[in-house]
Amino acid sequence: MSLSTTNPTHRILLARWLVAAFFLISCLFWANQALLSTFRLTQPLPVHTFLETVTIVIFASVFIVCWNAFGESRKKSSAILAIAFLCTAILGFFHSVSFQGMPGFETAIDMHKSLSFWLASRTLIAITLLGLALDPTDSDVSKKQSYSILFIGTICTTLLAVVIFNAPHLVPLTFSATAGQTTFKIAYEMVLVAVNTLTAFLFYQHAVRFQSDKTAEHLHIERAPLFFASALMAMSEVYFSLYSSTSDIDIAIGHTFQLFAAIAIYRSMVAVNIHTPYSALAETTESLVSSSNELILQRERLSRMIDTAIDGIITVDEQQIIILANPAAAAIFGYQADSLIGAPLDNLIPMRHRHSHGNHMREFGEAGTTRRKMGTHYEDFYVTGCKADGNEFPIEASIAHQLENGKRYYTVIFRDITDRKIAREKMAAYHTQLSQLSNTLQTIREEERKHIARELHDDLGQLLAALRMDLSLLQRDRQLIENNQQTMKSMDQLILSAITTLRRIATDLRPRALDEGGLFFALKTLQKDFSQRHKIECELVADEKHLILDDDRSTAIYRIIQESLTNVARHAEANYVQIEFHHSSDKLSFTISDNGKGIDDQDMQKTQSFGLVGMRERVKAMHGEFHVVSNNIEGTTLKITLPLEQET
Structure with missing residues (x-):
């Protein structure tokens, strides 16, 4: 008997037909008790013990698998099912060993104890299944919570067993020597019949609803087998209420129905609890396979990108042995790509730089940084390359390193900047010529x-x-x-x-004052004339003895200050200007500050700003430094620093 068909609709139909068939057979048996009573068990104890033992083993299996199915992270339903069926198995065992006819348990009071254990175990199953039917949701429980529930369940079961064994009079009487089954026992079983029937109805409703609403099925159980099991449990309780002696065939039929119900419960709970983690594992495996395929595609894509890259790419290990080189790298150095693999990196570095380059690579790997630019200037000798024919050439490169399995690997992405070097040298020469022409x-x-x-x-x-x-x-x-x-x-x-x-x-x-009186008197005249002409207060802070300079420097400084004052008068909208000189042993610095509206950055970058360009060129010709600081709050300040001894 199996409800393992994969189609949910087929499972429901099969469970429904099986319940109908068992119910029809049971109705025939119940209606013909006189005929059925003619069949007697010659050895009832072995039959009852075998059927009950198999049922106990199945219930114990439910506990083992439900408890261990989810490892450290359990579901509430799995924990409750596992503990409930463990307690049921324990109570079923006590029922079996105290059954009338077992050695040492021959009296009516022993039968009362056995039936009390029987009713307790069936009550626990009925309540557990009804609880699952009434609350189809689920949640996670921690390891501590699940072990707490297990501890409480086993303690309660132990206490109940102690009460039944040692104080059976505290439990309502279930069997008497004269009347056999008591009215309480039969009435209680009718209550269990009603509870199991309600549970079967609810599970049937769930099975029909959840077959179309997969998102609502939170419990890791199948409803169709539980519908079948609950119905058989209800029928079995009827058989157990009808027998008059232990040799009646009703007990064997009831145990058989109970065994079928246990198998259905096992199918619903254990099989699904086993299937769920392994289904997750299968999904994980499928995901890993998919990820692996995606990784293979990404690697192939990366390999194509590396092979088609214009820049050279080389990867070396800790011993500076090349383990990867793309065609562009081989072409740049004049080698075949295959011949570079396994070759030492020193083959690509000029002889005079090999020792220092190795040290720098190791220091970079130990510094903690993962990437760095190299060769941003063509004269950076650390990344000078050596072609296969021995010719050297400049390289601009970036280097990165990573750890794999405790080993360090370095990857360099580089390009030949020989053309850039030539262009820079030409530009530098042109700039020098232009500066000389300007001077x-x-x-x-x-x-x-x-x-x-x-x-x-x-x-x-x-x-x-x-x-x-x-x-x-x-x-x-x-x-x-x-x-x-x-x-x-x-x-x-x-x-x-x-x-x-x-x-x-x-x-x-x-100004004749520049030739006749020197820079200081020329600046004083310029200051006075500027204030009178433009009505702007101008202050000169300088020491005459520090402004005794040669004619070229005096003229250049005078023209810089003159151009600055002209810009202030035209654009600054200021009412105060200060010219301040500072002298030291090796340099002369001065500032021209105003309190005007300042200069915008875009205005300072205009190609038409010939005044600033001229001042920069004059300062550059004297190997000095020229800075402009400007904002709309503090105005504009020109800072000029000139060495006192002209560099050659």
Whole structure:
């Protein structure tokens, strides 16, 4: 008899037909008790003992498998089922050993004890199954909780056994020497019949509902076999209530029905509890196989990516032996890819760098960092490569390492930057030439300014002065003054304005104070003129003795400050400027600070910002440092630092 068909609908139909068949047969037996009583058991004790023993073994198996099916993480249903059927097996054992006819248990009181154990075991099964039918949900229980339930269940069973064995009078009488089964025993079994019938009905309803609603089936049990088992348990209780002596065939039929019910319970609970973990294991295995296949695909994909990568990729072990090299790496170094595998990494490094490179690799592996850039500058000798023909070339690379099974592996991804090196060298040469050209232009421009300023001051200035002197002589002629007084005064003012403008232009081109009084006096003049012309307070903080410099430096510093003040007047919207010098033994630093609106970053990066570019170039020509700090709260500050001894 099996309900193991895989289709839930078929299982329900099979269980229903089996229950109907057993019920029909039972009705025939119950209706023909007179005929059935003619069949007697000649040796009833061995038959009862065998059937009860098999049932006890099955119930014990339910405990063993339900208890161990889920390891450390158990379900509440599994724990309760395991403990309930363990207690049932214990009570069933006590029922068997105290049954009338067993050695030492021949009296009516012994039969009372046996039937008391019988009723207790069947009550426990009925209540457990009814509880599962009434509450189909489930939850996890911890190891501590499950062992606590086991301890309480076994203690209660032990106490009940002690009471039945030692104080049977405390238990309602179930058997008498004259009447046999008592009214209490028969009525109690009718109650068990009703409970098991209700349980069978509920399990049938669950089986029908859960076959279409798989998400609702939380318990690790099958309902169709439990429906069948509960129905047989109800029928068996009827047989047990009908017998009058131990040799009646009703007892054997009841035990047989009980055995079939135990098998169905085993099928429902044990088989599923075994199947569930192994199904999970099968799903896990299938998932692992799927993951393994996915891993294989990923490895193949990664292998194709490595083989088709433009950059070279090399992996070495702790002994610096190459274990992986892609075609790009082999092509960069001029080898065949297969010939690099198993070769020492030293073959790809110039002889003079091999020892230091090995030390650096080990230090990198022991430093705790997992990756690092190398060769970001082409002159970085640590990543200079050596081709198969002995030619050296620069490399830009990144290195990473990882631990596998206690062994360290290093992977380098690199590219040949020879073209970049050549381009950088050309750019550096162009930049040097442009800087030299800029310096030359600045020098030529300054010389030209000096020449123009001298010509304006010495030649044109003297002509204007002579013209004014001649005008002064004409003004002594009274008759001429009377007729042209206004014209003479206007001419005098125009000549004076021309002289003033000429002096300002000449000063802007080349301040005479710079040649005659030095940088300090030139800056004082510039400060005073700036304040008067733009109505902006300007403060100069400097020591004259620290500003005694050569003509080139003095001119450059003057032009930087002059350009800075021009920018302040045009753009800063400031009302205060401070120029402050600091002197040390090896450098001269100065700042130009204003309290204006500041300069935006994008404005400082504009290609049209020739003022800043010119100042940077002047500072660079003197091997100095130039920094701009600006925000809309504190204004703008230019910080310039110049070495006092020019580098060569």
